[in-house]
Amino acid sequence: MMKPRVISDHDHFQLTLDRLCHQLIENHGDFTNTCIIGIQPRGIYFSNRIVNRLNQLMKRQQIEYGKLDVSFYRDDFRRNEKFIRPNDTTIEFSIENKNIVLIDDVLFTGRTIRASMDALLDFGRPAKVELMVLVDRRLSRHVPVQADYTGIRVDAVRAEYIKVDWKETAGKDTIWIIEKHN
């Protein structure tokens, strides 16, 4: 069996984070009409980092930031062997006519993003929705979804999975490719 491989360590991770933040500033300026929405549960670690870093870079604390749970919109309810556990949704601002940047950690089949679009539209009609992901697993999509901002692109096979460790929970930031055991 193959050993887990590190595809991004702490230093590389910081560079990626900075690059993504600068790309956002390039496109959204001072964020007056843009808000950031992290996707529960694991996208939140990433979106927290992005928002903190943006605040540092822009010396501004007012970026509108929400968290979205998509459990109730998933297409595998009653079909998934594991029970789908709902998480918090907190969007305490209007998204009507706003530019939204959705943030998740890993883009794999695209089904979560599909569900998040449905969920988002229940809060209003945004002007534009963009997607940012830390890891894009290309070649694995089940639905036509692509990211606008990507940290790392990976061509992992189905027998592997991507694990993202966060400083907050694991002590340091690392992205792994791990072989699945059956």
Place this chain on the structure above:
Amino acid sequence: MGALSVKHLLGIKYLKTSDIQTIFSTADRFKEVLSRPIKKIPSLRDITIANLFFENSTRTRISFELAEKRLSADIVNFSASSSSVKKGETLIDTVNNILAMKVDMVVMRHPAPGAPVLLSRHIDANIINAGDGINEHPTQALLDAYSIRERIGCVAGKKIVIVGDIMHSRVALSNIFCLKKLGAKVMLCGPPTLIPKFIDTLGIIVEYDIRKALEWCDVANILRIQLERMEHTADGKTVRYFPSLREYALYYGVNKQLLDSLKNEVIIMHPGPINRGVEITSNVADSKQSIILDQVENGVAIRMAVLYLLAGKVME
């Protein structure tokens, strides 16, 4: 947190404490959904639910119906007064006929205690008990405990008194089971004729003096005097449980003077419908201490949680 340990919600006595906690944390999510501009989510869009009400109900039926609609389920409503039950059809026949039309879940209220349990032995659909005679009314107990948790943070260790007609109340029995499972201290208070014998074997305190009960408690759940069940016929004689409503109101009614004379502030609950001026006066029911309308609001979120969790068990 996983799925529930049960396939049906027949009564609180069949639930584990962890099931109740799961229902509460799921209901928290639905409360947020109910505050959105669009309050409808698509989770149960492939599910059909039959609401079978063999006994009258306004609040519970509307609350279930709204919960089902918010979850995008298809629903069929049935009430006994306008059905073939009047022609002598049995319960199982009635339900099997409805299920033959491909119904996935059944919400049932029935005057006979145990009717949902009987049904669960004969049919495959998930069954939710919306009140069976004088036995249980599980969703009411869940929403009551949830409302207490919302108002004072937790249920464990809190002192809760249930006042009034315990004998005929399914709300009382489900509340006792639910509050005990969550670690609350439970007291019953009412006229001795309306308190069932041996009820103290459930590990609860019985008190006949309303003032002492209110002084003891954090929360008082005041039950409706069921005017339709206040006479009892035995050996050809009609016996009343208490002499008059006026006397009941005098000895067991909760009024503003009584509450104001206590040192502690008691939270007031009532499952509805209220007999204003009998078990509770208007100025108490409408006061800041009362969480009666919160109970109604939370009812929809609790019922959404129960429907979602039961439906979410994987299809075989």
